[in-house]
Ligand SMILES: NC(=O)C1=CN([C@@H]2O[C@H](COP(=O)(O)OP(=O)(O)OC[C@H]3O[C@@H](n4cnc5c(N)ncnc54)[C@H](OP(=O)(O)O)[C@@H]3O)[C@@H](O)[C@H]2O)C=CC1
């Protein structure tokens with residue numbers, strides 16, 4: 001990518017969008033276009049069309065979406081499918097109409113079937129039923145991926161997608177109920193330590209396995225994908241190994257230095273039992289992650305403490 005390219009990063013105030021902007025600036029890209037949601041609601045088709053016609057970015061990274069953990073997905077299914085379908089469609093179609101040549105859409109490992117053989121390869125898409133706890137979100141993500149695939153096929157635009165695994169790191173959403181598991185545990189263990197609580201409740205059985213990738217690794221992977229001349233229509237971007245929720249909780253507990261006990265709330269859903277992705281396709285192009293989970297959790301906690309100090313924790 002030319003350092004002068006006009007790059008629109010949708011969702012720049014989010015964890016991924018913020019990571020991508022950080023990485024682009026570190027690499028010397030100077031023409032980065034951003035809009036907050038109040039400046040441009042991507043669910044508003046007319047406003048999105050007008051924005052693309054006016055700005056005519058050369059490259060678009062779609063990191064804007066309605067995102068949340070298992071409880072949020074389970075609680076707001078209509079909002080998750082509506083907002084993610086609308087924002088993906090509006091971004092992708094308006095980009096095409098405005099002559100954008102390259103667009104990278106962000107999906108998720110949730111798009112793959114609940115019972116997909118592990119590790120999950122890209123071609124297992126649509127070969128089985130989806131995990132019910134995030135089906136609305138997954139269907140919207142599949143639609144975005146397919147929009148890119150067929151606009152590329154019919155119109156010849158280079159619109160392609162990345163399927164990240166569970167992400168974490170600076171700028172994450174720390175909402176006590178709606179966040180993903182890793183930020184939720186960082187916040188809960190931290191607050192229990194500060195408040196001297198005797199126990200921390202963790203959801204589910206602790207048995208599900210999850211793969212975690214630090215957002216700085218993902219950001220590097222996304223920019224790497226944009227440098228590839230003929231990328232796959234969609235490609236997994238994961239860490240390559242997974243841990244149980246129980247192991248995760250024990251690691252977060254140790255990093256934060258909480259000495260109380262763990263209890264499990266089996267009334268909360270486990271979700272899919274495993275969703276480790278096969279990342280060999282992107283690895284073969286020369287990208288591999290660098291940040292191991294414990295190092296990454298330390299980094300995320302340091303940023304959480306700094307943001308707490310500054311009253312800037314997102315939730
Ligand atoms: N976090 C994770 O574990 C994973 C995330 N992903 C994908 O990565 C992408 C980014 O996720 P992440 O950074 O974690 O999410 P965040 O919630 O941290 O950020 C999403 C951003 O999108 C913006 N946004 C949401 N809806 C709209 C809208 N209608 N118009 C304009 N802006 C909007 C939000 O704005 P505002 O700040 O105003 O709310 C926010 O800045 C998403 O596509 C997500 O599906 C994929 C796999 C895992």
Ligand SMILES: C[C@H]1O[C@H](OP(=O)(O)OP(=O)(O)OC[C@H]2O[C@@H](n3cnc4c(=O)[nH]c(N)nc43)[C@H](O)[C@@H]2O)[C@@H](O)[C@@H](O)C1=O
Nearest residue numbers: 068069070108166179180181184202203204208269270271
């Ligand atoms: C990232 C990807 O995948 C996401 O799905 P998910 O991985 O199931 O989401 P999650 O991060 O919320 O992990 C949930 C697992 O963790 C356990 N768990 C324990 N204690 C807490 C807890 O306190 N909070 C949460 N959220 N989960 C907890 C919980 O019981 C379950 O087993 C999609 O939402 C979607 O966003 C998507 O794209």
